[in-house]
Amino acid sequence: MTSSARPRGRRAAPSPGLPAQAFDAAPFTVAATWDADHRLAYANPRHRGLFGDAPLGTPFARACPDLAGDEFLSRMDAVQRTGEPYVFTALPVVLHVPGEGPAEKLFTCSLSPAVAPDGLRGVLVVSSEVTGQIEAQRRILHRFQRLVGASEQKTLVADPAGRALDVSGWEHVTGRTRAELIGDGWLDTAHPEDRPALEKAWRDAVRDVPERFEHVYRLRYRDGSYRHCRIGAVPLREDGTLVEWVAGCSDIEEEWLEERRATLLARAAAVVGDASSAEESFAALSHVVVPALADQCGIYLLPESPGDGSKTEALTVQRVAATARRGLEARLPPLRDEHVDPHAHSAFTHAALARVPARATFPPGQAPPGFAPPALAPWIVKAQAHSGVLVPVLVDGTVAAMVSAFVCGVREAISDQDTELIRDILEHAHGPLRNALELHRTRRVANALQHSLLTSPPHVPGLQISARYRASATTAQVGGDWYDSFLLPDGVASLVIGDVAGHDLAAAVTMSRMRNMLRGLAVDRTEPPGDIVRRLDLAAQCLGPEETTATCVFGRVEPMGDGHWRLNYAVAGHPPPLVVEADGSSRFLEASHGPLLGGVSPEIPRGNALERLSPDCTLLLYTDGLVERPGEDIDTSLERLRERAETLVTAPLEDFCDELVDRHNPGTSDDIALIALRTAPDPRGA
Numbered sequence: 001m002t003s004s005a006r007p008r009g010r011r012a013a014p015s016p017g018l019p020a021q022a023f024d025a026a027p028f029t030v031a032a033t034w035d036a037d038h039r040l041a042y043a044n045p046r047h048r049g050l051f052g053d054a055p056l057g058t059p060f061a062r063a064c065p066d067l068a069g070d071e072f073l074s075r076m077d078a079v080q081r082t083g084e085p086y087v088f089t090a091l092p093v094v095l096h097v098p099g100e101g102p103a104e105k106l107f108t109c110s111l112s113p114a115v116a117p118d119g120l121r122g123v124l125v126v127s128s129e130v131t132g133q134i135e136a137q138r139r140i141l142h143r144f145q146r147l148v149g150a151s152e153q154k155t156l157v158a159d160p161a162g163r164a165l166d167v168s169g170w171e172h173v174t175g176r177t178r179a180e181l182i183g184d185g186w187l188d189t190a191h192p193e194d195r196p197a198l199e200k201a202w203r204d205a206v207r208d209v210p211e212r213f214e215h216v217y218r219l220r221y222r223d224g225s226y227r228h229c230r231i232g233a234v235p236l237r238e239d240g241t242l243v244e245w246v247a248g249c250s251d252i253e254e255e256w257l258e259e260r261r262a263t264l265l266a267r268a269a270a271v272v273g274d275a276s277s278a279e280e281s282f283a284a285l286s287h288v289v290v291p292a293l294a295d296q297c298g299i300y301l302l303p304e305s306p307g308d309g310s311k312t313e314a315l316t317v318q319r320v321a322a323t324a325r326r327g328l329e330a331r332l333p334p335l336r337d338e339h340v341d342p343h344a345h346s347a348f349t350h351a352a353l354a355r356v357p358a359r360a361t362f363p364p365g366q367a368p369p370g371f372a373p374p375a376l377a378p379w380i381v382k383a384q385a386h387s388g389v390l391v392p393v394l395v396d397g398t399v400a401a402m403v404s405a406f407v408c409g410v411r412e413a414i415s416d417q418d419t420e421l422i423r424d425i426l427e428h429a430h431g432p433l434r435n436a437l438e439l440h441r442t443r444r445v446a447n448a449l450q451h452s453l454l455t456s457p458p459h460v461p462g463l464q465i466s467a468r469y470r471a472s473a474t475t476a477q478v479g480g481d482w483y484d485s486f487l488l489p490d491g492v493a494s495l496v497i498g499d500v501a502g503h504d505l506a507a508a509v510t511m512s513r514m515r516n517m518l519r520g521l522a523v524d525r526t527e528p529p530g531d532i533v534r535r536l537d538l539a540a541q542c543l544g545p546e547e548t549t550a551t552c553v554f555g556r557v558e559p560m561g562d563g564h565w566r567l568n569y570a571v572a573g574h575p576p577p578l579v580v581e582a583d584g585s586s587r588f589l590e591a592s593h594g595p596l597l598g599g600v601s602p603e604i605p606r607g608n609a610l611e612r613l614s615p616d617c618t619l620l621l622y623t624d625g626l627v628e629r630p631g632e633d634i635d636t637s638l639e640r641l642r643e644r645a646e647t648l649v650t651a652p653l654e655d656f657c658d659e660l661v662d663r664h665n666p667g668t669s670d671d672i673a674l675i676a677l678r679t680a681p682d683p684r685g686a
Contacts, residue, residue: 034122162206175222191218286321294405333375387413480507498552530606538602563615615682625670
């Protein structure tokens with residue numbers, strides 16, 4: 001029957017917007033219906049060939065009995081009533097083909113609303129056979145399921161909300177039942193520390209629906225151990241709608257361990273290479289160990305190798321690192337020297353002497369006697385640490401330091417593998433550590449040499465004199481800053497501050513020469529300070545014309561009576577002295593300001609200046625390391641020093657000096673030297 005046939009007494013529904021013949025050559029089936037019982041208004045040749053050549057006007061249920069089941073007709077009713085289209089995916093249809101018998105085929109069927117120009121409502125039915133495609137997908141799925149069953153892969157199918165509907169392989173690995181794993185139960189197989197991050201990542205994926213979700217976490221196995229695994233999930237959609245998630249989880253413990261090892265070794269080499277001192281190098285290494293391998297790490301520098309010395313001698317170590325995971329910092333010991341009793345702390349001493357690691361697992365907070373470093377005991381108790389290791393650091397065959405590491409809480413005990421990795425980290429950083437330790441030894445020697453030249457100020461009735469020196473933290477801890485104070489032959493007290501350019505041994509040698517020459521010139525003559533400084537410049541240039549330049553302040557502090565003193569001073573290119581009165585007011589002394597030493601001809605006369613010092617005032621001489629900040633104007637730096645000194649003037653002189661040095665600008669790499677003098681209070685004002 002052709003599309004032009006019309007049933008008697010009833011009108012045929014027009015095609016939805018196109019002439020009927022437009023669908024005659026379509027490679028899929030097309031039919032149109034109208035009226036409440038969906039009478040056939042059009043069927044293209046492919047539809048008639050598959051579902052029957054019924055006359056137009058025949059109700060669809062009789063015209064296409066193979067296709068029009070109860071659900072199909074119900075959906076047609078809904079489409080005609082609401083105007084909302086509907087799609088059947090992989091709809092099974094049993095076709096009765098003459099000469100071949102019944103055969104089940106799979107179709108995708110689209111039901112769309114159709115409206116004729118006169119308002120008559122109908123349904124357009126478009127169908128396409130997908131049997132071959134679905135069968136191919138089923139074969140792929142079957143092969144995947146068989147492959148999963150032959151491996152240790154763990155699979156999971158979840159609904160669009162992320163709740164597990166089915167699991168495979170999880171029961172055997174985790175020791176949990178299927179009922180315990182369904183829903184959100186599979187999340188409980190994660191390590192307690194990893195579960196929050198896993199759940200958040202999974203919830204985010206369920207909300208955002210990325211093309212692929214992937215996350216690494218520790219999975220609890222049935223024997224109670226944890227191994228790293230990677231879970232990957234993909235969303236499955238049908239006609240653009242998410243219908244479920246399919247996930248696979250695989251063990252990657254070995255891969256994770258190797259990746260962690262490579263990452264930590266590279267990080268250790270990098271941080272030690274960037275460090276400028278042995279203390280900074282070891283402190284950086286402690287942050288590599290924590291939190292990757294432990295919850296706490298302490299590193300103890302051995303000033304001298306314990307070698308094969310007697311086990312009865314106390315071992316003095318310098319704690320240069322005390323690092324703990326966030327939240328566990330309370331009761332960490334301070335960085336300072338510590339004496340290790342070989343009898344009370346045998347494990348620590350034995351590890352240092354035998355050059356082999358020591359490892360222990362113990363009840364929370366109860367480290368074995370003699371295992372933990374002495375001052376760490378309070379932390380072990382508070383943090384409830386339950387496992388630890390002591391690892392000697394060998395540099396060129398010598399035990400240079402000891403590393404202690406502890407874990408607590410739900411973290412697993414430190415393993416042999418973790419201990420070996422700590423040793424590998426230290427070994428990997430051997431080259432930079434050796435250089436840092438050589439610099440450390442050089443600094444110790446140079447620092448001792450420099451401090452031997454910086455003697456204590458003399459005792460002068462009516463005056464307090466205090467001095468401080470702090471070497472640069474970024475150089476070999478030897479430089480050209482110096483202070484001095486001594487009594488002249490006439491009993492007058494002198495003050496000196498100076499700075500030779502440079503931060504090396506040559507600068508220290510030049511500094512010592514100038515210090516000694518200035519002392520010799522001052523005690524041999526009663527000339528004004530300006531003349532003494534000029535002679536110092538001449539002597540230094542005669543001894544070594546190639547010597548570097550320097551700055552200094554030299555002054556005489558003479559009593560005037562009634563609690564007042566007079567400062568007679570000369571400045572050679574140096575920052576101005578600062579006077580802070582008892583009431584907190586202050587002023588820089590800028591009346592005498594000559595050129596630096598080595599910068600002009602020493603025959604040019606240098607001037608002096610006189611300054612009256614009232615009772616209970618403080619005079620401060622300092623080097624530029626106390627004030628200068630990179631990129632900052634010197635006036636700003638000096639004003640900061642003035643404000644700081646004014647707030648500290650009521651403090652004892654020793655505290656005054658300590659606070660100024662301790663709170664100096666951390667951005668400078670220069671040495672710091674200062675000398676301060678305070679006059680006695682006026683007894684009449686007491």
